[in-house]
Amino acid sequence: MNPxxxxxxxxxxxxxxxxxxHETPGxxxxxxxxxxxAIVDPKAxxxxxxxxxxxxxxxxxxxxxxxxxxxxxxxIEGDVTIGRGNFIGHGAIIGVPPQxxxxxxxxxxxxxxxxxxxxxxxxxxxxxxxxxxxTTIGDKNFLMSGxxxxxxxxxxxxxxxxNNCLLGGYVRVDDxxxxxxxxxxxxxMHIGRLVMVxxxxxxGKNLPPFVIAxxxxxxxxxxxxGMRRAGLSANDRDEIxxxxxxxxxxxxxxxxxLDKAAxxxxxxxxxxxxxxxxxxxxxxICPLKRGMGNDVSV
Numbered sequence: 588m589n590p591x592x593x594x595x596x597x598x599x600x601x602x603x604x605x606x607x608x609h610e611t612p613g614x615x616x617x618x619x620x621x622x623x624x625a626i627v628d629p630k631a632x633x634x635x636x637x638x639x640x641x642x643x644x645x646x647x648x649x650x651x652x653x654x655x656x657x658x659x660x661x662x663i664e665g666d667v668t669i670g671r672g673n674f675i676g677h678g679a680i681i682g683v684p685p686q687x688x689x690x691x692x693x694x695x696x697x698x699x700x701x702x703x704x705x706x707x708x709x710x711x712x713x714x715x716x717x718x719x720x721x722t723t724i725g726d727k728n729f730l731m732s733g734x735x736x737x738x739x740x741x742x743x744x745x746x747x748x749x750n751n752c753l754l755g756g757y758v759r760v761d762d763x764x765x766x767x768x769x770x771x772x773x774x775x776m777h778i779g780r781l782v783m784v785x786x787x788x789x790x791g792k793n794l795p796p797f798v799i800a801x802x803x804x805x806x807x808x809x810x811x812x813g814m815r816r817a818g819l820s821a822n823d824r825d826e827i828x829x830x831x832x833x834x835x836x837x838x839x840x841x842x843x844x845l846d847k848a849a850x851x852x853x854x855x856x857x858x859x860x861x862x863x864x865x866x867x868x869x870x871x872i873c874p875l876k877r878g879m880g881n882d883v884s885v
Contacts, residue, residue: 618635618636619633619634619635619636619637619638619639620637620638620639621637621638621639622639622640622641622642622643622659624641624642625639625640625641625642625643625644625645626643626644626645627639627643627644627645628645628646628647628649629647630647630648631645631646631647631648631649631650631651632649632650632651633645633651634651634652634653634654634655634671635653635654636653636654637651637653637654637655637656637657638655638656638657639657639661640656640657640658640659640660640661640677641659641660642659642660643657643658643659643660643661643662643663644661644662644663644664645657645663646663646664646665646667646682648664648665648666648667649663649664649665649666649667649668649669649682650667650668650669651663651669651673652669652670652671652672652673652702653671653672654671654672655669655670655671655672655673655674655675656673656674656675657675658675658676658677658679658708659677659678660677660678661675661676661677661678661679661680661681662679662680662681662682662683663675663681663682664681664682664683665682665683665684665696665697665698665714666682666695666696666697666698666714667681667682667697667698667700667714668697668698668699668700669681669700670700670701670702670703670704670726671702671703672702672703673700673702673703673704673705673706674704674705674706675706676705676706676707676708676709676710676732677708677709678708678709679706679707679708679709679710679711679712680709680710680711680712681698681700681706681710681711681712682697682698682712682713682714683711683713683714684713684714685713685714685715685716685737685738685739685756686713686737686738687716687738687756689716690716690738694716694717694718694719695718695719696714696715696716696717696718696719696720696721696738697714697715697720697721697722698712698713698714698715698721698722698723698724699721699722699723699724700712700723700724701724701725701726701727701744702726702727703726703727704724704726704727704728704729704730705728705729705730706730707729707730707731707732707734708732708733709732709733710730710732710733710734710735710736711734711735711736712724712735712736713736713737713738714738715738715739716738716739716756717739720738720739721739722736722737722738722739722740722741723740723741723742724736724740724742725742725743725744725746725762726744726745727744727745728742728743728744728745728746728747728748729746729747729748730748731747731748731749731750731752731768732750732751733750733751734748734749734750734751734752734753734754735752735753735754736748736754737753737754737755737756737757737758737774738756738757739756739757740754740756740757740758740759740760741757741758741759741760742759742760743760743761743762743763743764743780744762744763745762745763746760746762746763746764746765746766747764747765747766748760748766749765749766749767749768749769749770749786750768750769751768751769752766752767752768752769752770752771752772753770753771753772754772755771755772755773755774755775755776756774756775757774757775758772758773758774758775758776758777758778759776759777759778760778761777761778761779761780761781761782761796762780762781763780763781763813763817764778764779764780764781764782764783764784765782765783765784765813766778766784767783767784767785767786767787767788768786768787769786769787770784770785770786770787770788770789770790771788771789771790772789772790773790773791775870776790776791776792776793776794776870777793777794777863777867777870778790778793778794779793779794779795779796779797779798779859779860779863780796780797780859781796781797781810781813781814781817782794782795782796782797782798782799782800782810783798783799783800783810783813784800784801785799785800785801785802788800788801788802788803789802789803789804790803790804790873791804792804792867792870792871792872792873793863793867793870793871793872793873794806794872794873795834795860795863795864795867795872796856796859796860796863797809797810797813797814797827797831797856797860798810798831798873800873802876804873804874805873805874805875805876806835806872806873806874806875806876807875807876808885809827809828809831809885811824811885814827819856822854823854823855823856823857826853826854826856826857827856827857827860828885829851829853829857830848830853830857830860830861831860831885832885833847833848834860834861834864834872835874835875836875841864841868841872844864845861845864845865848861
């Protein structure tokens, strides 16, 4: 075996498959850099300043915006639109059919991904299942290694999904949430804004905005640090605390708590919390679990 293998070779899009390379690794140009072993369908729409690594495959119905990096052994197939400035790590799989036994290959479904996302190695993102539906990911999200985004998920902006998280179909995650590594989320559940989830947890009920959640379907309090970092005012945080206490600590059932809240004056963030709870009556919200000594993080 040659202990000094030859350097990776690159070609510009449109070069013959076996043409001599025009560029060397690491050189930055305004043109697309495609490794000689990558397969990019001529019908794919590729933006300027892109880099596509060794053995990656880009299908004919794929659109990728400017300045996106696609590392090695990535597969992007089906109807997929990816915005600008994204990073897609080694071995990621985007746009394959959903893991849904009712899915028919004739259905026209897609994936839409925004700008400035980091999708690390071996993530899987499946396209929608019902005809004309989509799996959607917003902007500035960080999907760590091995995360799975099931069909028809709706992922907002500025979300961290840590290693090996598993999101079933139709899971919705609102802006600024943090999902700890190895956690699992049942299909159709909704994770509210700025939720903080501890690693190795599992959920099948909805998680209201601003809460800390852990273990199996348990809420432990409010994400006070996250709210402060997100710029919520002291008054907004106090009102969210009042709304949280009304729902979880007042001794009232959910309907009674919401009826009482309707008679009170709250700003938009606290109303966001209460409206989320009201919309979750069918699936339900995760209950409160007190910590040691009946402590609650509020």
